[in-house]
Amino acid sequence: MKILIIGTNHAGIAAANTLLENYPEHEIVMLERNSNLSYLGCGTALWVGRQIDDYKGLFYTNEEAFAKKGARIYTETEVTEIDFKSKKVYAQKKDGEKIEESYDKLILATGSLPISPKFPGYDLEGLHFLKLFQEGQIVDKALSDESAKNVCVIGAGYIGVEIAEAAKRRGKNVRIFDAEATSLASYYDPEFAKMMDRNLEDHGIKTHFGELVQEYIGENGKVKAVKTDNGTYDADVVINSIGFRANTDLGKDHLELFNGGAYLVDRHFKTSDEDVYAIGDCASNYSNAIKDTTYIALASNAVRSGIVAAHNLAGTELEGAGVQGSNGINIFNLKLVSTGLTLKAAEKAGIEVDYVEHEDTQFPGFMPENYQVKLRIVFEKSSRRIVGAQLASDYDVSLLIHMFSLAIQEEVTIDKLALLDTFFLPHFNQPYNYITVAALKAKK
Numbered sequence: 509m510k511i512l513i514i515g516t517n518h519a520g521i522a523a524a525n526t527l528l529e530n531y532p533e534h535e536i537v538m539l540e541r542n543s544n545l546s547y548l549g550c551g552t553a554l555w556v557g558r559q560i561d562d563y564k565g566l567f568y569t570n571e572e573a574f575a576k577k578g579a580r581i582y583t584e585t586e587v588t589e590i591d592f593k594s595k596k597v598y599a600q601k602k603d604g605e606k607i608e609e610s611y612d613k614l615i616l617a618t619g620s621l622p623i624s625p626k627f628p629g630y631d632l633e634g635l636h637f638l639k640l641f642q643e644g645q646i647v648d649k650a651l652s653d654e655s656a657k658n659v660c661v662i663g664a665g666y667i668g669v670e671i672a673e674a675a676k677r678r679g680k681n682v683r684i685f686d687a688e689a690t691s692l693a694s695y696y697d698p699e700f701a702k703m704m705d706r707n708l709e710d711h712g713i714k715t716h717f718g719e720l721v722q723e724y725i726g727e728n729g730k731v732k733a734v735k736t737d738n739g740t741y742d743a744d745v746v747i748n749s750i751g752f753r754a755n756t757d758l759g760k761d762h763l764e765l766f767n768g769g770a771y772l773v774d775r776h777f778k779t780s781d782e783d784v785y786a787i788g789d790c791a792s793n794y795s796n797a798i799k800d801t802t803y804i805a806l807a808s809n810a811v812r813s814g815i816v817a818a819h820n821l822a823g824t825e826l827e828g829a830g831v832q833g834s835n836g837i838n839i840f841n842l843k844l845v846s847t848g849l850t851l852k853a854a855e856k857a858g859i860e861v862d863y864v865e866h867e868d869t870q871f872p873g874f875m876p877e878n879y880q881v882k883l884r885i886v887f888e889k890s891s892r893r894i895v896g897a898q899l900a901s902d903y904d905v906s907l908l909i910h911m912f913s914l915a916i917q918e919e920v921t922i923d924k925l926a927l928l929d930t931f932f933l934p935h936f937n938q939p940y941n942y943i944t945v946a947a948l949k950a951k952k
Protein backbone atom coordinates (compact mmCIF):
# COMPACT_ATOMS: atom_id res chain seq x y z
CA MET A 509 0.00 0.00 0.00
CA LYS A 510 1.25 3.51 -0.79
CA ILE A 511 0.71 5.98 2.07
CA LEU A 512 1.21 9.71 1.63
CA ILE A 513 1.74 12.01 4.60
CA ILE A 514 1.29 15.75 4.04
CA GLY A 515 3.00 17.79 6.78
CA THR A 516 5.89 16.35 8.71
CA ASN A 517 5.95 18.10 12.04
CA HIS A 518 4.95 16.41 15.32
CA ALA A 519 1.81 14.65 14.05
CA GLY A 520 3.20 13.60 10.67
CA ILE A 521 6.44 12.39 12.24
CA ALA A 522 4.59 10.25 14.81
CA ALA A 523 2.49 8.66 12.07
CA ALA A 524 5.52 8.04 9.84
CA ASN A 525 7.54 6.51 12.67
CA THR A 526 4.66 4.23 13.67
CA LEU A 527 4.22 3.02 10.10
CA LEU A 528 7.93 2.57 9.36
CA GLU A 529 8.62 0.75 12.63
CA ASN A 530 5.56 -1.53 12.65
CA TYR A 531 4.51 -1.96 9.01
CA PRO A 532 7.68 -1.86 6.85
CA GLU A 533 5.84 -3.53 3.95
CA HIS A 534 4.17 -0.22 2.98
CA GLU A 535 5.57 2.57 0.82
CA ILE A 536 5.73 5.84 2.76
CA VAL A 537 6.00 9.24 1.06
CA MET A 538 6.32 12.39 3.18
CA LEU A 539 5.72 15.91 1.82
CA GLU A 540 6.71 19.01 3.77
CA ARG A 541 6.79 22.64 2.67
CA ASN A 542 9.21 23.82 5.35
CA SER A 543 12.98 23.21 5.22
CA ASN A 544 12.99 21.53 8.63
CA LEU A 545 10.90 19.10 10.63
CA SER A 546 10.30 18.39 14.32
CA TYR A 547 10.76 21.95 15.62
CA LEU A 548 9.67 22.17 19.28
CA GLY A 549 7.96 25.56 19.37
CA CYS A 550 7.78 25.22 23.14
CA GLY A 551 11.50 26.01 23.18
CA THR A 552 11.21 29.29 21.25
CA ALA A 553 10.65 31.43 24.35
CA LEU A 554 13.42 29.60 26.24
CA TRP A 555 15.87 30.30 23.44
CA VAL A 556 14.71 33.86 22.65
CA GLY A 557 14.76 34.61 26.41
CA ARG A 558 18.29 33.14 26.62
CA GLN A 559 17.32 30.50 29.20
CA ILE A 560 18.92 28.00 26.84
CA ASP A 561 22.01 28.76 24.78
CA ASP A 562 20.75 28.03 21.32
CA TYR A 563 18.00 26.48 19.25
CA LYS A 564 19.85 23.46 17.86
CA GLY A 565 18.46 21.06 20.47
CA LEU A 566 14.89 22.05 19.58
CA PHE A 567 14.83 19.67 16.61
CA TYR A 568 14.54 15.99 17.47
CA THR A 569 14.79 14.46 13.99
CA ASN A 570 15.52 15.38 10.37
CA GLU A 571 14.98 14.47 6.74
CA GLU A 572 18.00 12.12 6.59
CA ALA A 573 16.68 10.02 9.49
CA PHE A 574 13.48 9.25 7.58
CA ALA A 575 15.26 8.55 4.30
CA LYS A 576 17.41 6.07 6.24
CA LYS A 577 14.31 4.39 7.67
CA GLY A 578 13.03 3.82 4.14
CA ALA A 579 10.60 6.70 3.59
CA ARG A 580 10.69 8.91 0.51
CA ILE A 581 10.72 12.43 1.93
CA TYR A 582 10.44 15.77 0.15
CA THR A 583 11.05 18.98 2.10
CA GLU A 584 10.55 22.50 0.74
CA THR A 585 7.75 20.94 -1.29
CA GLU A 586 4.29 22.43 -0.94
CA VAL A 587 1.21 20.41 -1.72
CA THR A 588 -1.03 22.68 -3.76
CA GLU A 589 -3.98 20.43 -4.57
CA ILE A 590 -5.47 17.05 -3.80
CA ASP A 591 -7.73 15.19 -6.20
CA PHE A 592 -9.58 12.98 -3.73
CA LYS A 593 -11.49 11.20 -6.52
CA SER A 594 -8.49 9.99 -8.49
CA LYS A 595 -6.38 9.83 -5.27
CA LYS A 596 -3.63 12.11 -6.52
CA VAL A 597 -1.64 14.83 -4.80
CA TYR A 598 -0.03 17.73 -6.66
CA ALA A 599 2.94 19.59 -5.22
CA GLN A 600 5.56 22.14 -6.14
CA LYS A 601 9.20 22.13 -5.07
CA LYS A 602 11.05 25.29 -4.07
CA ASP A 603 12.78 25.43 -7.48
CA GLY A 604 9.37 25.42 -9.19
CA GLU A 605 9.40 21.77 -10.27
CA LYS A 606 5.93 20.27 -10.11
CA ILE A 607 5.42 16.73 -8.85
CA GLU A 608 2.48 14.36 -8.67
CA GLU A 609 2.02 11.41 -6.30
CA SER A 610 -0.79 8.90 -6.15
CA TYR A 611 -1.92 7.31 -2.87
CA ASP A 612 -3.88 4.40 -1.51
CA LYS A 613 -4.22 6.08 1.90
CA LEU A 614 -3.59 9.72 2.73
CA ILE A 615 -2.69 11.30 6.08
CA LEU A 616 -3.29 15.03 6.44
CA ALA A 617 -0.99 16.50 9.08
CA THR A 618 -0.98 20.09 7.89
CA GLY A 619 -1.24 21.52 11.40
CA SER A 620 -2.40 25.00 12.25
CA LEU A 621 -1.79 28.62 11.36
CA PRO A 622 -1.69 31.59 13.74
CA ILE A 623 -4.84 33.70 13.69
CA SER A 624 -4.00 37.03 12.16
CA PRO A 625 -5.84 40.00 13.68
CA LYS A 626 -6.81 42.35 10.87
CA PHE A 627 -6.68 45.61 12.83
CA PRO A 628 -5.83 48.69 10.74
CA GLY A 629 -2.06 48.71 10.23
CA TYR A 630 -1.80 44.89 10.28
CA ASP A 631 0.66 44.95 7.36
CA LEU A 632 3.24 47.24 9.01
CA GLU A 633 6.83 46.14 9.48
CA GLY A 634 7.63 45.10 13.06
CA LEU A 635 4.53 42.91 13.54
CA HIS A 636 5.33 39.27 14.21
CA PHE A 637 3.87 35.80 14.75
CA LEU A 638 5.50 32.95 16.56
CA LYS A 639 4.68 29.63 15.00
CA LEU A 640 7.59 28.55 12.82
CA PHE A 641 11.25 28.25 13.73
CA GLN A 642 11.95 30.95 11.13
CA GLU A 643 9.51 33.32 12.87
CA GLY A 644 11.32 32.69 16.15
CA GLN A 645 14.55 33.69 14.42
CA ILE A 646 12.99 36.93 13.17
CA VAL A 647 11.67 37.82 16.65
CA ASP A 648 15.06 36.96 18.16
CA LYS A 649 16.73 39.33 15.69
CA ALA A 650 14.19 42.08 16.37
CA LEU A 651 14.89 41.83 20.11
CA SER A 652 18.64 41.99 19.46
CA ASP A 653 18.23 45.49 18.06
CA GLU A 654 19.34 47.79 20.90
CA SER A 655 17.13 50.60 19.64
CA ALA A 656 14.01 48.41 19.98
CA LYS A 657 12.98 49.15 23.55
CA ASN A 658 9.22 48.60 23.66
CA VAL A 659 7.56 45.27 23.02
CA CYS A 660 3.78 44.78 22.89
CA VAL A 661 2.37 41.25 23.00
CA ILE A 662 -1.21 40.82 21.75
CA GLY A 663 -2.92 37.81 23.35
CA ALA A 664 -2.05 36.49 26.81
CA GLY A 665 -2.49 32.80 26.13
CA TYR A 666 0.42 30.38 26.28
CA ILE A 667 2.56 31.86 23.50
CA GLY A 668 1.93 35.43 24.65
CA VAL A 669 2.83 34.89 28.30
CA GLU A 670 5.93 32.88 27.40
CA ILE A 671 7.26 35.41 24.88
CA ALA A 672 6.46 38.32 27.25
CA GLU A 673 8.73 36.67 29.82
CA ALA A 674 11.42 36.13 27.16
CA ALA A 675 11.30 39.77 25.99
CA LYS A 676 11.52 40.97 29.61
CA ARG A 677 14.54 38.72 30.16
CA ARG A 678 16.10 40.46 27.13
CA GLY A 679 15.73 43.80 28.96
CA LYS A 680 12.76 45.22 27.03
CA ASN A 681 9.79 47.26 28.29
CA VAL A 682 6.99 44.76 27.84
CA ARG A 683 3.22 45.19 27.73
CA ILE A 684 0.79 42.32 27.26
CA PHE A 685 -2.83 42.69 26.11
CA ASP A 686 -5.78 40.32 26.15
CA ALA A 687 -9.47 40.69 25.46
CA GLU A 688 -10.21 38.57 28.57
CA ALA A 689 -10.06 39.87 32.15
CA THR A 690 -6.97 37.78 33.00
CA SER A 691 -4.12 36.00 31.28
CA LEU A 692 -4.52 32.29 30.41
CA ALA A 693 -8.31 32.59 30.66
CA SER A 694 -9.03 29.47 28.63
CA TYR A 695 -6.83 27.29 30.85
CA TYR A 696 -7.44 28.56 34.41
CA ASP A 697 -10.16 30.01 36.59
CA PRO A 698 -9.54 33.65 37.59
CA GLU A 699 -8.20 32.72 41.06
CA PHE A 700 -5.31 30.86 39.38
CA ALA A 701 -4.87 33.11 36.35
CA LYS A 702 -4.56 36.14 38.63
CA MET A 703 -1.55 34.52 40.29
CA MET A 704 0.09 34.58 36.86
CA ASP A 705 -1.04 38.18 36.26
CA ARG A 706 0.56 39.26 39.56
CA ASN A 707 3.68 37.29 38.73
CA LEU A 708 4.01 39.09 35.36
CA GLU A 709 3.47 42.48 37.01
CA ASP A 710 5.92 41.70 39.84
CA HIS A 711 8.54 41.08 37.15
CA GLY A 712 7.91 44.42 35.50
CA ILE A 713 5.55 43.38 32.67
CA LYS A 714 2.62 45.78 32.25
CA THR A 715 -0.66 43.90 31.89
CA HIS A 716 -3.65 45.27 29.96
CA PHE A 717 -6.46 42.76 30.36
CA GLY A 718 -10.00 43.37 29.20
CA GLU A 719 -8.46 46.04 26.95
CA LEU A 720 -9.13 45.72 23.23
CA VAL A 721 -6.50 46.49 20.62
CA GLN A 722 -8.00 48.63 17.85
CA GLU A 723 -5.11 49.67 15.64
CA TYR A 724 -1.40 49.34 14.95
CA ILE A 725 -0.03 52.83 14.38
CA GLY A 726 2.94 53.16 12.02
CA GLU A 727 5.48 55.62 10.74
CA ASN A 728 7.31 55.15 7.43
CA GLY A 729 5.78 51.69 7.09
CA LYS A 730 7.03 50.50 10.50
CA VAL A 731 4.96 49.98 13.64
CA LYS A 732 5.52 52.56 16.38
CA ALA A 733 2.49 52.18 18.66
CA VAL A 734 -0.50 50.04 19.59
CA LYS A 735 -3.83 51.80 20.09
CA THR A 736 -6.47 50.20 22.32
CA ASP A 737 -9.89 51.27 23.60
CA ASN A 738 -8.03 52.63 26.63
CA GLY A 739 -4.86 54.31 25.36
CA THR A 740 -1.92 54.37 22.93
CA TYR A 741 1.35 52.62 23.78
CA ASP A 742 4.80 52.86 22.18
CA ALA A 743 5.81 49.69 20.33
CA ASP A 744 8.96 48.88 18.37
CA VAL A 745 8.14 45.17 18.23
CA VAL A 746 4.63 43.66 18.27
CA ILE A 747 4.06 39.93 18.70
CA ASN A 748 0.62 38.61 17.80
CA SER A 749 -0.45 35.49 19.67
CA ILE A 750 -4.23 35.32 19.69
CA GLY A 751 -4.52 31.59 18.95
CA PHE A 752 -4.27 29.06 16.14
CA ARG A 753 -6.75 27.92 13.51
CA ALA A 754 -6.68 24.52 11.85
CA ASN A 755 -4.97 24.56 8.45
CA THR A 756 -7.53 22.82 6.26
CA ASP A 757 -6.93 24.68 3.01
CA LEU A 758 -6.29 21.47 1.03
CA GLY A 759 -9.34 19.46 2.06
CA LYS A 760 -12.02 21.82 3.33
CA ASP A 761 -14.17 21.56 0.20
CA HIS A 762 -14.19 17.75 0.23
CA LEU A 763 -14.00 16.67 3.87
CA GLU A 764 -16.44 17.25 6.70
CA LEU A 765 -15.31 19.91 9.16
CA PHE A 766 -15.88 20.36 12.91
CA ASN A 767 -17.69 23.68 13.47
CA GLY A 768 -16.31 24.95 10.16
CA GLY A 769 -12.74 24.54 11.44
CA ALA A 770 -10.67 21.37 11.82
CA TYR A 771 -11.22 18.17 9.83
CA LEU A 772 -13.86 16.16 11.65
CA VAL A 773 -12.43 12.75 12.54
CA ASP A 774 -13.66 9.66 14.36
CA ARG A 775 -11.89 7.94 17.27
CA HIS A 776 -9.49 6.36 14.70
CA PHE A 777 -8.69 9.80 13.23
CA LYS A 778 -10.41 8.85 9.99
CA THR A 779 -12.11 11.70 8.13
CA SER A 780 -15.38 11.57 6.19
CA ASP A 781 -13.36 10.05 3.31
CA GLU A 782 -12.65 6.33 3.87
CA ASP A 783 -9.06 6.66 2.59
CA VAL A 784 -8.09 9.88 4.34
CA TYR A 785 -6.95 10.36 7.94
CA ALA A 786 -6.31 13.71 9.64
CA ILE A 787 -4.10 14.18 12.70
CA GLY A 788 -2.67 16.85 14.98
CA ASP A 789 -3.63 20.51 14.85
CA CYS A 790 -5.61 20.17 11.60
CA ALA A 791 -7.99 17.60 13.10
CA SER A 792 -10.69 17.45 15.77
CA ASN A 793 -10.32 15.24 18.81
CA TYR A 794 -12.57 13.62 21.42
CA SER A 795 -12.88 15.26 24.83
CA ASN A 796 -13.47 12.90 27.74
CA ALA A 797 -14.58 15.79 29.96
CA ILE A 798 -17.44 16.97 27.73
CA LYS A 799 -17.89 13.54 26.10
CA ASP A 800 -18.01 15.16 22.69
CA THR A 801 -15.85 16.42 19.84
CA THR A 802 -13.41 19.22 20.59
CA TYR A 803 -10.48 21.12 19.08
CA ILE A 804 -7.27 21.52 21.10
CA ALA A 805 -3.96 22.43 19.45
CA LEU A 806 -1.16 20.78 21.42
CA ALA A 807 1.97 18.88 20.40
CA SER A 808 1.13 16.15 22.92
CA ASN A 809 -2.21 15.47 21.22
CA ALA A 810 -0.59 15.67 17.78
CA VAL A 811 1.86 12.87 18.60
CA ARG A 812 -0.81 10.55 20.00
CA SER A 813 -3.18 11.15 17.11
CA GLY A 814 -0.39 10.24 14.66
CA ILE A 815 0.24 6.94 16.42
CA VAL A 816 -3.46 6.01 16.56
CA ALA A 817 -4.16 6.96 12.92
CA ALA A 818 -1.14 5.02 11.63
CA HIS A 819 -2.18 1.78 13.36
CA ASN A 820 -5.77 1.99 12.15
CA LEU A 821 -4.77 2.88 8.61
CA ALA A 822 -2.43 -0.13 8.54
CA GLY A 823 -5.18 -2.46 9.73
CA THR A 824 -4.65 -2.68 13.50
CA GLU A 825 -7.75 -1.33 15.19
CA LEU A 826 -6.91 1.10 17.98
CA GLU A 827 -9.31 3.62 19.48
CA GLY A 828 -7.91 6.99 20.53
CA ALA A 829 -8.14 7.51 24.30
CA GLY A 830 -9.54 11.02 23.91
CA VAL A 831 -7.99 14.13 25.41
CA GLN A 832 -8.25 16.32 28.48
CA GLY A 833 -6.19 19.22 27.06
CA SER A 834 -3.65 18.73 29.85
CA ASN A 835 -1.19 21.61 29.81
CA GLY A 836 1.39 23.45 31.84
CA ILE A 837 3.36 26.67 31.99
CA ASN A 838 6.36 27.94 33.96
CA ILE A 839 6.93 31.71 34.01
CA PHE A 840 9.58 33.31 36.24
CA ASN A 841 9.39 30.09 38.23
CA LEU A 842 5.62 30.17 38.87
CA LYS A 843 4.23 26.88 37.63
CA LEU A 844 0.60 26.40 36.62
CA VAL A 845 -0.76 23.12 35.31
CA SER A 846 -4.31 22.19 34.40
CA THR A 847 -6.38 19.48 32.78
CA GLY A 848 -10.00 19.17 31.70
CA LEU A 849 -12.55 21.91 32.32
CA THR A 850 -12.40 25.18 34.20
CA LEU A 851 -15.66 26.40 35.77
CA LYS A 852 -16.21 28.68 32.76
CA ALA A 853 -15.50 25.91 30.24
CA ALA A 854 -17.91 23.59 32.07
CA GLU A 855 -20.64 26.23 31.97
CA LYS A 856 -20.02 26.77 28.26
CA ALA A 857 -20.34 23.01 27.69
CA GLY A 858 -23.59 22.93 29.68
CA ILE A 859 -22.18 20.69 32.41
CA GLU A 860 -23.30 21.57 35.93
CA VAL A 861 -20.25 21.38 38.16
CA ASP A 862 -19.04 22.08 41.68
CA TYR A 863 -15.46 22.43 42.86
CA VAL A 864 -13.28 21.86 45.89
CA GLU A 865 -10.07 23.66 46.62
CA HIS A 866 -7.24 23.50 49.12
CA GLU A 867 -4.06 25.47 49.64
CA ASP A 868 -1.26 24.18 51.86
CA THR A 869 2.47 23.67 52.01
CA GLN A 870 3.96 20.79 50.05
CA PHE A 871 5.96 19.42 53.00
CA PRO A 872 5.29 19.28 56.77
CA GLY A 873 6.11 22.51 58.63
CA PHE A 874 9.30 21.09 60.15
CA MET A 875 11.01 20.73 56.76
CA PRO A 876 13.63 23.44 56.11
CA GLU A 877 12.50 24.27 52.57
CA ASN A 878 8.84 24.56 51.74
CA TYR A 879 6.40 25.76 49.07
CA GLN A 880 2.74 26.82 48.90
CA VAL A 881 0.56 24.71 46.59
CA LYS A 882 -2.97 25.60 45.50
CA LEU A 883 -5.24 22.90 44.07
CA ARG A 884 -8.75 23.10 42.62
CA ILE A 885 -10.71 20.03 41.51
CA VAL A 886 -13.81 20.48 39.37
CA PHE A 887 -16.44 17.71 39.32
CA GLU A 888 -19.82 17.12 37.72
CA LYS A 889 -22.62 17.62 40.24
CA SER A 890 -24.86 14.77 39.13
CA SER A 891 -22.32 11.97 38.53
CA ARG A 892 -19.56 13.39 40.81
CA ARG A 893 -17.00 12.40 38.14
CA ILE A 894 -13.91 14.62 38.07
CA VAL A 895 -13.90 16.86 34.98
CA GLY A 896 -11.03 19.25 35.69
CA ALA A 897 -8.11 20.21 37.94
CA GLN A 898 -5.75 23.17 38.32
CA LEU A 899 -2.55 23.43 40.35
CA ALA A 900 -0.29 26.41 41.10
CA SER A 901 3.03 26.49 42.92
CA ASP A 902 6.69 27.49 42.73
CA TYR A 903 7.33 23.80 43.42
CA ASP A 904 7.26 21.33 40.55
CA VAL A 905 3.86 19.67 41.07
CA SER A 906 3.42 19.09 37.34
CA LEU A 907 3.38 15.29 37.42
CA LEU A 908 0.27 15.31 39.60
CA ILE A 909 -1.80 16.66 36.74
CA HIS A 910 -1.34 13.37 34.87
CA MET A 911 -3.20 11.60 37.68
CA PHE A 912 -6.10 14.03 37.29
CA SER A 913 -5.98 13.57 33.53
CA LEU A 914 -6.35 9.81 33.99
CA ALA A 915 -9.12 10.40 36.54
CA ILE A 916 -11.08 12.40 33.95
CA GLN A 917 -10.45 9.82 31.23
CA GLU A 918 -11.58 6.96 33.48
CA GLU A 919 -14.50 8.88 35.06
CA VAL A 920 -13.18 8.60 38.61
CA THR A 921 -15.47 10.32 41.13
CA ILE A 922 -14.35 12.91 43.65
CA ASP A 923 -15.37 10.47 46.42
CA LYS A 924 -13.03 7.78 45.12
CA LEU A 925 -10.19 10.29 45.06
CA ALA A 926 -10.78 11.20 48.71
CA LEU A 927 -10.01 7.63 49.74
CA LEU A 928 -7.11 7.06 47.36
CA ASP A 929 -3.99 5.48 48.91
CA THR A 930 -1.47 8.31 48.70
CA PHE A 931 1.91 7.57 50.29
CA PHE A 932 3.57 9.92 52.79
CA LEU A 933 7.21 10.85 53.31
CA PRO A 934 8.26 14.26 54.65
CA HIS A 935 10.72 14.69 51.79
CA PHE A 936 7.79 14.57 49.37
CA ASN A 937 4.49 15.56 50.99
CA GLN A 938 2.25 15.62 54.09
CA PRO A 939 0.23 12.76 55.64
CA TYR A 940 -2.93 14.81 55.37
CA ASN A 941 -2.06 16.15 51.92
CA TYR A 942 -3.86 18.75 49.82
CA ILE A 943 -5.34 16.18 47.41
CA THR A 944 -7.01 14.21 50.18
CA VAL A 945 -8.09 17.33 52.07
CA ALA A 946 -9.55 18.96 48.95
CA ALA A 947 -11.42 15.80 47.92
CA LEU A 948 -12.83 15.31 51.45
CA LYS A 949 -14.37 18.79 51.23
CA ALA A 950 -16.76 17.64 48.45
CA LYS A 951 -20.19 17.72 50.08
CA LYS A 952 -22.82 15.22 48.93
Ligand SMILES: Cc1cc2nc3c(=O)[nH]c(=O)nc-3n(C[C@H](O)[C@H](O)[C@H](O)COP(=O)(O)OP(=O)(O)OC[C@H]3O[C@@H](n4cnc5c(N)ncnc54)[C@H](O)[C@@H]3O)c2cc1C
Pocket residue numbers: 514515516517518519520539540541542548549550551552553585586587588617618619620621638639640667755758787788789790805806807808809810
Ligand atom coordinates in the same frame (compact mmCIF):
# COMPACT_ATOMS: atom_id res chain seq x y z
C1 LIG B 1 5.69 29.01 20.25
C2 LIG B 1 4.91 27.73 20.45
C3 LIG B 1 5.03 27.03 21.63
C4 LIG B 1 4.31 25.85 21.82
N1 LIG B 1 4.46 25.16 23.00
C5 LIG B 1 3.81 24.00 23.18
C6 LIG B 1 4.01 23.23 24.36
O1 LIG B 1 4.78 23.62 25.26
N2 LIG B 1 3.31 22.08 24.50
C7 LIG B 1 2.47 21.62 23.54
O2 LIG B 1 1.88 20.54 23.70
N3 LIG B 1 2.26 22.33 22.40
C8 LIG B 1 2.91 23.50 22.21
N4 LIG B 1 2.71 24.23 21.07
C9 LIG B 1 1.73 23.74 20.08
C10 LIG B 1 2.37 22.72 19.16
O3 LIG B 1 3.53 23.24 18.58
C11 LIG B 1 1.39 22.29 18.09
O4 LIG B 1 0.24 21.79 18.70
C12 LIG B 1 2.04 21.24 17.21
O5 LIG B 1 3.09 21.81 16.47
C13 LIG B 1 1.06 20.57 16.28
O6 LIG B 1 1.75 19.66 15.47
P1 LIG B 1 1.23 19.28 14.03
O7 LIG B 1 2.25 18.38 13.45
O8 LIG B 1 -0.17 18.82 14.10
O9 LIG B 1 1.15 20.65 13.23
P2 LIG B 1 2.23 21.73 12.84
O10 LIG B 1 3.30 21.83 13.86
O11 LIG B 1 1.48 22.98 12.51
O12 LIG B 1 2.90 21.13 11.52
C14 LIG B 1 2.22 21.05 10.31
C15 LIG B 1 3.24 20.86 9.21
O13 LIG B 1 2.56 20.75 7.96
C16 LIG B 1 3.29 21.48 6.98
N5 LIG B 1 2.36 21.85 5.91
C17 LIG B 1 1.21 22.59 6.03
N6 LIG B 1 0.61 22.72 4.83
C18 LIG B 1 1.38 22.06 3.94
C19 LIG B 1 1.28 21.86 2.53
N7 LIG B 1 0.29 22.38 1.80
N8 LIG B 1 2.26 21.13 1.92
C20 LIG B 1 3.29 20.62 2.64
N9 LIG B 1 3.43 20.78 3.98
C21 LIG B 1 2.48 21.50 4.61
C22 LIG B 1 3.85 22.67 7.75
O14 LIG B 1 4.96 23.24 7.11
C23 LIG B 1 4.21 22.03 9.08
O15 LIG B 1 5.54 21.57 9.13
C24 LIG B 1 3.44 25.39 20.82
C25 LIG B 1 3.32 26.10 19.62
C26 LIG B 1 4.07 27.25 19.43
C27 LIG B 1 3.95 27.97 18.13
Ligand SMILES: NC(=O)C1=CN([C@@H]2O[C@H](COP(=O)(O)OP(=O)(O)OC[C@H]3O[C@@H](n4cnc5c(N)ncnc54)[C@H](O)[C@@H]3O)[C@@H](O)[C@H]2O)C=CC1
Pocket residue numbers: 550625662663664665666667668670685686687688691692693694720721749750751752804805806835836837
Ligand atom coordinates in the same frame (compact mmCIF):
# COMPACT_ATOMS: atom_id res chain seq x y z
N1 LIG C 1 2.85 25.45 27.31
C1 LIG C 1 2.09 25.00 26.32
O1 LIG C 1 1.52 23.93 26.38
C2 LIG C 1 1.95 25.83 25.10
C3 LIG C 1 0.93 25.55 24.21
N2 LIG C 1 0.74 26.31 23.10
C4 LIG C 1 -0.43 26.03 22.26
O2 LIG C 1 -0.33 26.65 21.00
C5 LIG C 1 -1.61 27.17 20.60
C6 LIG C 1 -1.51 28.63 20.25
O3 LIG C 1 -1.11 29.41 21.40
P1 LIG C 1 -1.64 30.89 21.58
O4 LIG C 1 -1.57 31.63 20.30
O5 LIG C 1 -1.00 31.47 22.77
O6 LIG C 1 -3.21 30.67 21.82
P2 LIG C 1 -4.06 30.58 23.19
O7 LIG C 1 -5.36 30.03 22.77
O8 LIG C 1 -3.29 29.93 24.28
O9 LIG C 1 -4.26 32.11 23.62
C7 LIG C 1 -4.82 33.08 22.78
C8 LIG C 1 -5.17 34.29 23.64
O10 LIG C 1 -5.51 35.38 22.79
C9 LIG C 1 -6.63 36.06 23.34
N3 LIG C 1 -7.31 36.75 22.24
C10 LIG C 1 -8.04 36.21 21.23
N4 LIG C 1 -8.46 37.19 20.38
C11 LIG C 1 -7.96 38.36 20.87
C12 LIG C 1 -8.02 39.71 20.43
N5 LIG C 1 -8.66 40.06 19.30
N6 LIG C 1 -7.41 40.66 21.18
C13 LIG C 1 -6.74 40.30 22.32
N7 LIG C 1 -6.64 39.05 22.77
C14 LIG C 1 -7.23 38.08 22.05
C15 LIG C 1 -7.46 34.97 23.99
O11 LIG C 1 -8.28 35.51 25.02
C16 LIG C 1 -6.36 34.05 24.55
O12 LIG C 1 -6.02 34.40 25.88
C17 LIG C 1 -2.56 26.90 21.75
O13 LIG C 1 -3.32 25.76 21.46
C18 LIG C 1 -1.65 26.64 22.92
O14 LIG C 1 -2.22 25.76 23.87
C19 LIG C 1 1.53 27.37 22.83
C20 LIG C 1 2.57 27.70 23.66
C21 LIG C 1 2.89 26.93 24.84
